[in-house]
Every structure is written in C-alpha cells, then in structure tokens.
Amino acid sequence: MVQQLRWVMVGLICAVWLSPAQAMVTSCLLEPSKDVELGTPVEGVLTAVNVDRSDVVAQGDVLARLNRAVELAELEVATARRDFTRRHWERTESLGAQRMISDQEVDEIRTDYELAEGELRRVRAALALRSVRSPFDGVIVERHFDRGDVVRGEPIFRLLSLDPLYVEVVMTVRNFGLIATGDQFRIQIPDLDQEMVAEVIVVDRVVDPRSSTFRVRLELPNADLSVPSGLQCEWLGPA
Numbered sequence: 001m002v003q004q005l006r007w008v009m010v011g012l013i014c015a016v017w018l019s020p021a022q023a024m025v026t027s028c029l030l031e032p033s034k035d036v037e038l039g040t041p042v043e044g045v046l047t048a049v050n051v052d053r054s055d056v057v058a059q060g061d062v063l064a065r066l067n068r069a070v071e072l073a074e075l076e077v078a079t080a081r082r083d084f085t086r087r088h089w090e091r092t093e094s095l096g097a098q099r100m101i102s103d104q105e106v107d108e109i110r111t112d113y114e115l116a117e118g119e120l121r122r123v124r125a126a127l128a129l130r131s132v133r134s135p136f137d138g139v140i141v142e143r144h145f146d147r148g149d150v151v152r153g154e155p156i157f158r159l160l161s162l163d164p165l166y167v168e169v170v171m172t173v174r175n176f177g178l179i180a181t182g183d184q185f186r187i188q189i190p191d192l193d194q195e196m197v198a199e200v201i202v203v204d205r206v207v208d209p210r211s212s213t214f215r216v217r218l219e220l221p222n223a224d225l226s227v228p229s230g231l232q233c234e235w236l237g238p239a
Helices: 002-017 069-097 103-128
Strands: 025-038 043-049 062-066 131-133 138-143 150-152 157-172 184-189 194-203 213-220 234-238
Touching: 025 213, 025 234, 069 103, 184 213
Parallel strands: none
Antiparallel strands: 025 157, 043 062, 043 150, 062 131, 138 157, 157 213, 184 194, 184 234, 194 213
16 A cells, blocks of 8 residues: 555656646657658679669669669660651652652551650650669668669669658647647757757547547758658757
8 A cells, every 4th residue: 555655646646747848749750751661673793783772862863773674775766766757757758748749658657656655655764764763862871782682573772751850749628729730849869959849740639548648740850861760859848
C-alpha cells in the first residue's frame, strides 16, 4: 500500500510540473519528408555506381548505370530509320501536293514514318531504364550493390529527403479541433539544443480509440541539412 501511494504522489507531482504545451503532446519525432528505395525493373550488370552512403544528390543526377551496349546500338538503328522515313515522307508530300502520286501512297509513307518515330521512343525508354536517376534532392543513406554486381530488379539505393523534415506529433484527443493547417509552432530539439519553428501541413481526422490520440504533421525547413532525421523533439507551443 505504501508503495502504491508513493507512485500516486509521483504521478501528481509530474502532472503539476508538466506545462500545458508538454501535456498536449505524447510524442514528437523528426522524420524525412521522403524515403524511397531506388532501382530499375530491368536485369543487368552494374557498370557504374556514382554515389555512396551519405552523398548529397540533386534531382536528375545519374546514380548508377547498367550495361547498355545493346540498347545504344538499337538507338542508332532506330534513329537512322526514323531519319530515313522522315526524308522519304517529306519528298512524298511534295509529290503528293503536285498530284504525282496517290493519296494512298502518301498515307502509307507517312505511316511508316510514324511507326519509326514510335519505335525510336520505345528504344529511348528502354535505354532510360538502364540508368538510375535521383527523383529529388536528397541524401543517400544505403547502397546495396557495387560495380560489377548483377541486379534483377532489387533496390540499389535508399534515398531520403531531409529538406524539409517532417515533425510527426501525437496529440491527446482534448486538443482535437484546436490545431489547423497553416498554424506555426515552436519545437525544441534537445540533442542539438536548438529551437525552431515548423508549420502544420496535416491534421488527422481520425482519433485512435485505444490511446485517445491523433496525429499532426508539421514541415520544418532544413535547407543546409544541419538537422538529421530520427531525433526526438519537444513541443513548446505557438510561434
């Protein structure tokens, strides 16, 4: 009984000392705004791996390439065929305008050109699949393969976007309806001894019945990538 009373007293003291801002939040965590596994659906041998773990990459950067000699040869052939059929069509159009050949012949030659153009687009798309490009600015956090490895559709890299960061917050139900998108709040990052301002971008419309909580997501600018993801944070209140 004495032990139970001691725990009750400790709980009452903690409740008194908790600030209103701290009492409304049960969890606050910094997470990347994007987290993706990058690879290619085609099979091949990696001939180039241009980045490693912790490298910062920009959208469109070529991160890795598979062997593509066959696709490059097909591109040359498809380009030559497209150019030939285009010249043929241009000459035919002139003759057709002078009524020197039938409309059916003009249509057949134009169709040949359109088919050659479509084949060239197909070959270019196949060639593009031999390269892995970054879909956004971010940081490589994992590299699963190296040059010379054979890949068969497996992820080659894991890429995170750390600008902006997401602040994932779990709030008690009594605060439901009091937080709106666009609101700005101050958060403290104890491990960095730093206070920052984040903006609400998502407020869940569903309350978890087991914990009587709901989730809120805030966006935290991090242009210099000085704040890592995975850190705990503290809710300080309105900015």
